[in-house]
Structure formats: structure tokens, C-alpha cells
Amino acid sequence: MNGKMRAVARAYSNIALIKYWGKRDANLNLPAVGSISMTLAKLETISEVRFREDLSQDLVIINGRKAEPSEADRVSRFLNVVRARAGLKFYADVSSRNNFPTGAGLASSASAFASLALAGSHAAGLHLNATELSILARQGSGSAARSIFGGFVEMKVGHKKDGSDCYAVQLKDERYWDVCLLIAITSEKKKEIGSTYGMEHTARTSPYYNQWVRKHPLAIEEMRQAIEEKNFTKLGELSEASCLQMHALALSSTPGIIYWNAATLECIHTIKELRQHGCEVYFTIDAGPQVKAICLSPEIEKVKIALENTAGVLRVISSELGAGATILESNP
Numbered sequence: 329m330n331g332k333m334r335a336v337a338r339a340y341s342n343i344a345l346i347k348y349w350g351k352r353d354a355n356l357n358l359p360a361v362g363s364i365s366m367t368l369a370k371l372e373t374i375s376e377v378r379f380r381e382d383l384s385q386d387l388v389i390i391n392g393r394k395a396e397p398s399e400a401d402r403v404s405r406f407l408n409v410v411r412a413r414a415g416l417k418f419y420a421d422v423s424s425r426n427n428f429p430t431g432a433g434l435a436s437s438a439s440a441f442a443s444l445a446l447a448g449s450h451a452a453g454l455h456l457n458a459t460e461l462s463i464l465a466r467q468g469s470g471s472a473a474r475s476i477f478g479g480f481v482e483m484k485v486g487h488k489k490d491g492s493d494c495y496a497v498q499l500k501d502e503r504y505w506d507v508c509l510l511i512a513i514t515s516e517k518k519k520e521i522g523s524t525y526g527m528e529h530t531a532r533t534s535p536y537y538n539q540w541v542r543k544h545p546l547a548i549e550e551m552r553q554a555i556e557e558k559n560f561t562k563l564g565e566l567s568e569a570s571c572l573q574m575h576a577l578a579l580s581s582t583p584g585i586i587y588w589n590a591a592t593l594e595c596i597h598t599i600k601e602l603r604q605h606g607c608e609v610y611f612t613i614d615a616g617p618q619v620k621a622i623c624l625s626p627e628i629e630k631v632k633i634a635l636e637n638t639a640g641v642l643r644v645i646s647s648e649l650g651a652g653a654t655i656l657e658s659n660p
């Protein structure tokens with residue numbers, strides 16, 4: 329059996345247009361709100377998992393280096409879920425590689441845990457369908473549940489206590505619409521406050537948290553409609569509103585969390601100016617200082633040049649919609 333329990337999988341990252349922020353159950357990692365995202369073709373994680381009889385602990389390598397204890401621990405806890413489900417006792421050799429900066433608000437946990445869910449379950453001999461994979465990936469990271477699918481994806485908030493109705497579904501595949509995303513990198517540093525802690529802190533201390541949770545279903549409904557109608561203006565306006573509300577929550581917690589730097593704000597102004605001059609582009613920002621610009625493909629070059637010329641921007645990555653997670657190699 330040794331040497332055969334191996335699989336390699338690829339998953340693309342995703343960016344939420346309607347944000348997930350807050351959990352209703354931290355142990356099962358159940359979100360307090362649904363979310364809608366775009367999967368991105370240019371940001372990928374490739375993970376290899378090999379279960380081995382001869383290991384006395386999991387060995388986790390991220391981007392060619394031994395993972396930090398907290399990261400290795402998170403991967404091991406995730407593999408425990410896979411092991412429990414497969415009735416497997418062996419530890420694993422895990423190697424994960426991103427083609428983009430890790431932990432800087434570029435949703436590395438999304439592609440990381442989606443690729444781990446797929447590679448890990450295959451290597452363990454489990455044959456899960458897409459819904460089961462999404463539920464599994466969610467237990468590693470909420471946003472990872474969405475990266476199982478390509479195109480536009482909705483994460484269902486679910487209502488059941490065991491999380492069995494809390495998974496992502498594809499709204500439209502990657503060929504549906506030429507919506508693109510440009511990421512203005514304003515810092516290559518690892519973010520100081522991860523989303524898991526940021527959410528928990530916000531839920532505990534922001535006076536606006538309950539209102540966010542209550543109003544959220546409407547934002548989901550409106551975004552679903554904007555995508556269905558291919559109404560780009562509506563998609564953009566809803567994205568900016570959800571982003572600003574999420575950051576307003578973080579700012580209103582005690583002590584307040586500020587994910588932005590000076591260049592983040594500069595980019596917001598660049599995007600608003602472009603819009604005033606007839607170039608339709610909108611922004612969204614996650615738990616870090618990078619700014620993501622959303623536009624249709626004919627506008628990419630103009631937006632790229634404007635962001636590259638914005639003070640504090642280090643580089644710009646652009647991406648069209650990407651596909652769902654796939655197995656690259658497996659030895660069943």
C-alpha cells in the first residue's frame with residue numbers, strides 16, 4: 329500500500345464579490361453568512377499528498393519550505409478529518425505550492441485547502457462528489473469550499489447544525505461572461521491579522537455585526553440576479569458595497585482592525601477616477617492591503633496601466649475566470 333496512496337491536485341483561488349465574514353460555528357467552520365465569488369485562472373495552488381506507513385507525524389512543505397508550526401498544525405487538523413472519514417491511520421507527506429504571495433490577502437487558504445481536499449481525499453481512497461468535496465474543503469477554510477468550482481460560485485450559508493447543507497454551488501461556469509480581475513499588489517508581506525481571527529474578533533466586538541448578518545441574504549439575492557442578467561454595473565456596485573461593509577465591520581471592532589495601507593486607498597481613488605472617465609471598473613478588498621479591480625475584458629489594459637502607475641503599487645496580476653479543482657496525478 330505504501331507509495332500508492334498519493335495524489336496531486338490543482339485548485340484556483342477565488343475572490344468574493346459578496347463577502348464571507350463571521351462564523352456561526354467555529355469548530356465545524358460554518359459561516360454566519362453566504363458568499364458569492366469568482367474563481368481566478370491565474371492564481372493556483374498545486375498540492376501533493378502521500379500517506380505513508382513509516383511516518384510518525386505529518387510532514388508539511390509549503391512553497392518548498394517546512395511549514396511554520398501553526399500552518400502545519402492547521403493542515404494536520406484538516407488531514408485528521410480526511411483520515412477519520414477514510415478510516416486511515418497513516419500520516420502524510422504534504423507539499424503545497426502557490427504561484428502567488430501567500431497570506432497577503434490573496435485568498436491563499438482557498439486554493440490551498442481546495443487542492444488539499446481533492447488530493448487528500450483521493451490519496452486516502454475516498455471518491456467524493458463535488459458537494460462532498462466542498463463540505464470537506466470548508467472544514468479547512470470557508471473560502472476553500474468555493475474553489476472546488478469554477479466560474480461564479482455561491483457558498484450556501486446552510487442552517488443545519490452539522491453543516492451538511494453548508495457547501496458551495498456553481499452559479500455559472502468560467503465561459504459564461506468575460507468578467508476579469510486585476511490584483512494590485514501593494515505589499516508582499518504576510519498579513520498580520522488572519523481572517524479567522526479577524527472574523528471572530530469582529531463578531532465579538534463590532535456593534536454592527538448583527539446588522540451585517542441580518543442584511544446579508546439580500547446582498548446575495550441581488551448579486552445572483554446581477555450575474556443572471558449579466559448586469560455589470562449592478563455586479564460592481566454590489567461588490568464595492570459588500571467590501572466596504574466588511575471593512576467597516578473590521579474597523580468598528582475593538583481594537584479596530586485596519587487591513588489597508590496608503591496604497592490601498594490610492595488604488596481606490598484610481599478606480600473611482602477611471603470610472604468618472606467612462607472606464608467601468610470597481611474594487612474589492614479582502615483581509616489584506618491588495619486591491620482587486622473588477623472589469624470586463626476590453627478594459628483590462630487601461631485598468632492595468634492606471635493601477636501600475638498608482639503610488640505604492642508593486643505589480644499587477646490580471647486574471648480571467650478560472651475552472652474548478654482537478655486531479656493532476658493519482659495512484660489509487
Ligand code: DP6
Binds near residue numbers: 468470471472524525
Ligand atoms: C475576506 O476563508 O480565509 O476573504 O474560514 O477562517 O479560513 P477561514 O476564513 P477565510 O476567509 C475569507 C474572508 C474574505 C472574504 C471571502 O473570501 O469571502
